[in-house]
Amino acid sequence: MAIVRYQPWGLLNQLQKELERDYRNGGEGSIATAEWAPAVDIKEENDKFVLHADIPGVKPEDMDISMDDGVLTIRGEKKTEATTSQEGYKRVERSYGSFYRRFSLPDSANAEAISAKSKHGVLEVTIPKREAVQPKKINVSTDE
Numbered sequence: 001m002a003i004v005r006y007q008p009w010g011l012l013n014q015l016q017k018e019l020e021r022d023y024r025n026g027g028e029g030s031i032a033t034a035e036w037a038p039a040v041d042i043k044e045e046n047d048k049f050v051l052h053a054d055i056p057g058v059k060p061e062d063m064d065i066s067m068d069d070g071v072l073t074i075r076g077e078k079k080t081e082a083t084t085s086q087e088g089y090k091r092v093e094r095s096y097g098s099f100y101r102r103f104s105l106p107d108s109a110n111a112e113a114i115s116a117k118s119k120h121g122v123l124e125v126t127i128p129k130r131e132a133v134q135p136k137k138i139n140v141s142t143d144e
Contacts, residue, residue, distance in 0.1 A: 019042075035100050036078075040111070049109060049127040056121030061116070065125065067111045072125070073132045 038053045053074060055063070063076035077098045084091045105111075105127060113128045 002110070010033070036097055037101060038099055040101060040103075043105070046128055049129070051103070051123075051125040052097070053123040053125075053126070054121065055118070055123050057096075058099075058118075058121075058123075060118050065116050067113075067114055070104055070105050070107070070109070070111075072103045072114070072127070074103075074125070075103070111133070124138075 036054045040054075041052045044048050051072075055076065055078070057078045058076050059079075062079065065076070066073050075098065078096045108129045110128045110130045114125065116123060116125045118124070
């Protein structure tokens with residue numbers, strides 16, 4: 001059994017480091033700063049990573065997807081809502097506002113070939129993997 005040092009402030013130190021990093025990056029935080037956060041599924045296949053985000057009501061022109069330093073950023077804004085007013089009461093059925101999600105990608109991700117499409121309220125981002133670098137066999141010749 002290994003002896004592990006107890007660090008009661010470990011999580012707080014990690015949070016502080018993340019907040020400092022976000023502050024240095026222009027104050028753009030994580031999903032905590034967004035008004036809502038879409039549900040996201042990420043799966044790895046042999047040749048690619050596939051990300052699915054539930055973003056009903058968000059038009060493609062209201063989304064911004066970017067890749068910088070191994071971090072995929074998805075942000076956007078939902079501008080529609082259904083409001084009903086009758087006899088002194090008001091009901092809003094839809095969530096609205098901006099969203100912001102960031103994902104760290106492994107070194108095997110090919111940032112140059114990322115593609116995205118939106119269909120029926122689901123955003124699909126496909127991140128191909130780089131081809132594996134194969135070792136090169138070098139033949140040794142003799143001077144005879």
